[in-house]
Amino acid sequence: xxxxxxxxxxxxxxxxxxxxxxxxxxxxxxxxxxxxxxxxxxxxxxxxxxxxxxxxxxxxxxxxxxxxxxxxxxxxxxxxxxxxxxxxxxxxxxxxxxxxxxxxxxxxxxxxxxxxxxxxxxxxxxxxxxxxxxxxxxxxxxxxxxxxxxxxxxxxxxxxxxxxxxxxxxxxxxxxxxxxxxxxxxxxxxxxxxxxxxxxxxxxxxxxxxxxxxxxxxxxxxxxxxxxxxxxxxxxxxxxxxxxxxxxxxxxxxxxxxxxxxxxx
Amino acid sequence: xxxxxxxxxxxxxxxxxxxxxxxxxxxxxxxxxxxxxxxxxxxxxxxxxxxxxxxxxxxxxxxxxxxxxxxxxxxxxxxxxxxxxxxxxxxxxxxxxxxxxxxxxxxxxxxxxxxxxxxxxxxxxxxxxxxxxxxxxxxxxxxxxxxxxxxxxxxxxxxxxxxxxxxxxxxxxxxxxxxxxxxxxxxxxxxxxxxxxxxxxxxxxxxxxxxxxxxxxxxxxxxxxxxxxxxxxxxxxxxxxxxxxxxxxxxxxxxxxxxxxxxxxxxxxxxxxxxxxxxxxxxxxxxxx
Numbered sequence: 001x002x003x004x005x006x007x008x009x010x011x012x013x014x015x016x017x018x019x020x021x022x023x024x025x026x027x028x029x030x031x032x033x034x035x036x037x038x039x040x041x042x043x044x045x046x047x048x049x050x051x052x053x054x055x056x057x058x059x060x061x062x063x064x065x066x067x068x069x070x071x072x073x074x075x076x077x078x079x080x081x082x083x084x085x086x087x088x089x090x091x092x093x094x095x096x097x098x099x100x101x102x103x104x105x106x107x108x109x110x111x112x113x114x115x116x117x118x119x120x121x122x123x124x125x126x127x128x129x130x131x132x133x134x135x136x137x138x139x140x141x142x143x144x145x146x147x148x149x150x151x152x153x154x155x156x157x158x159x160x161x162x163x164x165x166x167x168x169x170x171x172x173x174x175x176x177x178x179x180x181x182x183x184x185x186x187x188x189x190x191x192x193x194x195x196x197x198x199x200x201x202x203x204x205x206x207x208x209x210x211x212x213x214x215x216x217x218x219x220x221x222x223x224x225x226x227x228x229x230x231x232x233x234x235x236x237x238x239x240x241x242x243x244x245x246x247x248x249x250x251x252x253x254x255x256x257x258x259x260x261x262x263x264x265x
Numbered sequence: 266x267x268x269x270x271x272x273x274x275x276x277x278x279x280x281x282x283x284x285x286x287x288x289x290x291x292x293x294x295x296x297x298x299x300x301x302x303x304x305x306x307x308x309x310x311x312x313x314x315x316x317x318x319x320x321x322x323x324x325x326x327x328x329x330x331x332x333x334x335x336x337x338x339x340x341x342x343x344x345x346x347x348x349x350x351x352x353x354x355x356x357x358x359x360x361x362x363x364x365x366x367x368x369x370x371x372x373x374x375x376x377x378x379x380x381x382x383x384x385x386x387x388x389x390x391x392x393x394x395x396x397x398x399x400x401x402x403x404x405x406x407x408x409x410x411x412x413x414x415x416x417x418x419x420x421x422x423x424x425x426x427x428x429x430x431x432x433x434x435x436x437x438x439x440x441x442x443x444x445x446x447x448x449x450x451x452x453x454x455x456x457x458x459x460x461x462x463x464x465x466x467x468x469x470x471x472x473x474x475x476x477x478x479x480x481x482x483x484x485x486x487x488x489x490x491x492x493x494x495x496x497x498x499x500x501x502x503x504x505x506x507x508x509x510x511x512x513x514x515x516x517x518x519x520x521x522x523x524x525x526x527x528x529x530x531x532x533x534x535x536x537x538x539x540x541x542x543x544x545x546x547x548x549x550x551x552x553x554x
Contacts, residue, residue: 180321181362184354185423186346186378203374206364210409 002019009069011129016245017059018130022139024246028253029127036116038260046114047263051256059130066125075120077114139228140260142240155230163219171212178207266332266351266430268295268462269316274326274338275313287313291327295480298431300457300464302474304510305483305484314484318433319352319463320345330431334416347353350379353429355525357436359420363408368394371408386426391476393422398448419451422538425456431463438473440475450477471513473536475499475534483508499533515540 017025026159039045088106095102128136141158148154178191182203189200288310290403295301305311316322317329317374317420320336329336334348343508353375356362363372373386391401397418403411408419420422421437434453438446454477468474474481476484481498483491491498497517498505502520519534528547534540 083269127441177356178362180316181354181356181359183321184319184349184356185362185427187377188346203362203364211361 009129010132011061011065013060013130015058015060015130017055017126019243019245020130020134021240021242021246021250022131023143023240023242024129024249025131026139026143028249029123031125031253031257033120035257035260036120038264039116039259040112041263041265043263044260045112047256047259048119049115051252052122055126056122060124061124061129066122066129069117069125070121077117080117081110081114084113109250114225128188134162137162137165138236139236155234165217167212171208172217175208175209177206178204267330268332268431268463270294270317270327271330271499273317273324273329275310275317275322276325280326286487287473288317288324288487291451293482293489293492295462295465296456297361298461300454300477300479301466301482302478302480303465303467303482303484304469304471304474306509307486308486311484314466315354315435316468319349320430321354321355346379351429352428352431353424353427353434355421355424355435355437358411358417359424359437360408360416363416363420365445366407367405367551368408368411369404369421372423372426375423379427389426393426396425397422397452398451414441417441417480418449430463431465433465436469437466437468438468438470438553446473453477469511471511472515474517475513491554495535496533499535509552519543 036048039048085106086100087104088109091103091105091108093101093240094104094107131139137158140161141154144152144154144157146233182200184204185187187200188202189197189204192200270291270293273288274286275288276286278286281425291314301352303311303314313322318322318331320331320334320342323329323342324338326338328338331348334342336342342498355554363371365374369387369390372390373381373383376386377383390404393406394401399415399418399422403415403419406418411419417437424432427534432453437453439447441449450473453464453466457464466473468480478495481491481495482489483498483505490508491504499512499516502516505512513535513537515534516542518531521528522544526547530543530547532539
């Protein structure tokens with residue numbers, strides 16, 4: 001079931017997008033999420049789509065991979081589209097069917113909103129597909145470091161984030177192991193009445209939580225005995241470096257934002 | 266319950282870039298009531314093999330016959346529950362599967378899943394506890410308040426309580442102290458002898474395999490490379506060393522003596538008793554001449 005989910009999965013590569021500084025990618029994604037809402041006509045949506053496609057091509061992620069990953073959210077997009085088509089009552093009636101009237105504005109609106117949704121998902125997925133979780137946390141930490149002035153534990157938060165990302169696969173493995181052990185003891189996870197399935201879930205969740213807590217404690221002790229101290233005293237093995245490509249991409253995004261402002265109606 | 270594997274293959278994540286063949290060309294016959302040890306390195310396919318024994322995994326090629334059950338590649342088997350009652354699996358570190366509030370409830374969980382009445386199960390908890398060498402005072406304790414070794418025993422009791430015909434053990438003694446190890450292995454041996462249980466044991470310990478098993482299966486990179494009685498297997502020491510496997514200490518000791526004194530023992534010495542006996546015979550022969 002988890003094999004079709006690609007959001008949050010990293011695809012190793014050495015493309016231009018892969019090599020960008022994670023900070024650039026984070027800032028770009030952040031700004032992109034806002035400027036998507038500037039688009040309100042064919043031109044602006046066209047421009048945005050071209051920009052996004054260009055990013056995608058540069059990342060050299062196989063298109064089939066991306067399409068497969070978009071499948072689970074396809075119905076959300078279809079639902080959004082239908083909702084707009086059916087509820088907008090502006091413009092001319094395109095056709096009527098059993099008392100349902102579909103207006104041309106509705107179709108346009110539906111198409112734009114679905115496209116906006118799709119673009120947002122493609123861009124955010126692109127970030128996680130081309131950036132390792134560690135890079136993302138490093139980038140976040142670096143971007144949020146000004147907050148340290150107000151005593152916000154930025155380093156600790158970043159550490160928490162990278163530890164939880166690191167342990168997702170471990171927990172998945174653990175889940176599978178415990179499920180199998182309980183299945184061997186006659187538990188049926190997939191069928192049966194609700195009350196029995198709740199019981200089955202306790203047989204899975206209790207051991208899972210216990211092992212997670214134990215692991216957390218062991219990790220804390222292991223870090224403690226090796227003298228881990230977060231924050232100012234730590235140096236990094238991989239330093240983030242701002243390269244020319246990063247500046248170029250930021251400039252391109254600024255140009256895109258300006259163009260969107262000029263072209264929107 | 267006889268177990269027969271014919272040309273079994275298993276691939277993980279078929280039709281993805283991550284596809285991996287974990288098992289191939291597996292032909293196995295395990296007679297009802299026998300004690301089989303499976304030996305191999307990590308990644309040799311032992312765990313994958315084990316999970317075919319009660320339908321947790323189904324072959325991607327070939328057939329598995331488990332008593333009256335036949336699991337064929339490509340056919341979805343629906344009713345696996347009766348099969349799982351007959352084949353109990355004790356996974357590695359089984360104490361990780363404990364979850365109930367009391368030891369008693371946890372042990373009764375398996376049998377009740379297979380339809381035993383609560384009163385009947387509770388009435389027999391003492392018997393199962395004794396079987397794994399625990400006293401009755403742990404009965405109403407939380408399993409999480411016990412020591413690691415005791416937790417392991419409770420978990421094993423939980424599987425034995427299902428009264429399986431075949432008991433599959435994946436490194437049941439890993440992480441136990443030597444005495445606990447020995448007690449546990451003796452218990453499994455007596456289950457085989459007294460209750461006519463079939464036992465399939467996965468182990469890294471050559472001593473355990475040599476001492477208890479009727480037959481040894483050696484797995485290497487996803488397939489079976491050697492099969493035979495312990496005597497047959499340990500006759501070819503260099504073979505095992507070549508596969509990167511260990512040999513029981515007693516065999517190494519025997520080899521050292523044989524080389525030092527230029528003699529040849531009749532059979533491989535699988536246990537300490539064998540060694541003593543062989544040495545006695547050797548001394549007797551020396552005295553006579």
